[in-house]
Ligand SMILES: Nc1ncnc2c1ncn2[C@@H]1O[C@H](COP(=O)(O)OP(=O)(O)OP(=O)(O)O)[C@@H](O)[C@H]1O
């Protein structure tokens with residue numbers, strides 16, 4: 501059962517790294533913008549990029565034209581805690597991220613927060629995760645990005661069980677890359693995910709990141725029909 505309106509903070513997690521969280525983040529930003537909302541995106545911990553290199557928020561900006569911000573950046577392409585340890589860096593606290601999201605929320609109707617890897621990856625030196633951030637951010641919920649292929653049902657069910665266990669508000673599932681010619685595994689996966697209570701709220705077509713910003717922005721609301729209809733003006 502889907503709820504009428506999206507919260508003012510949407511956290512985008514995934515069943516794994518590389519499942520399409522950044523592209524879904526961009527699609528949600530574009531969809532919100534098309535609905536007349538002011539929106540930005542925030543990546544609390546960006547790993548695997550050197551100073552000056554484009555990270556996930558640069559990709560969101562490239563695909564949407566909307567400025568997006570990072571919390572902390574670490575060079576090593578690994579989870580934030582070991583990446584920070586390699587540099588001898590301190591990670592921002594959960595309170596730092598809450599304050600940053602609150603600041604962004606002052607100037608925007610919607611803040612989209614992209615996690616690092618999957619839901620239980622530790623983002624802080626105290627070991628807190630995106631799920632912990634969701635539990636302390638007021639008026640927030642979590643969107644789960646999943647793969648289309650074999651294995652996605654177990655990963656998706658594990659992720660949603662962790663969400664429910666923590667009392668986090670589920671906003672639905674999005675398939676990160678949906679092929680033009682899905683096989684029977686993919687179509688049955690889609691049907692199974694679509695029958696879950698929070699529902700399959702969209703699927704981004706395979707190849708979408710190759711679009712230019714204008715095409716991406718124009719098409720994105722069609723990829724997320726279950727969210728577009730819930731993005732009413734505040
Ligand atoms: N719909 C799609 N069609 C084609 N390629 C895609 C699609 N979605 C994502 N990709 C590609 O797959 C790779 C991983 O996607 P993306 O960066 O969005 O994953 P992620 O979940 O954000 O990863 P991370 O955990 O590093 O943040 C990227 O190279 C991206 O361009």
Ligand SMILES: [Mg+2]
Nearest residue numbers: 521522556614
């Ligand atoms: Mg990403």
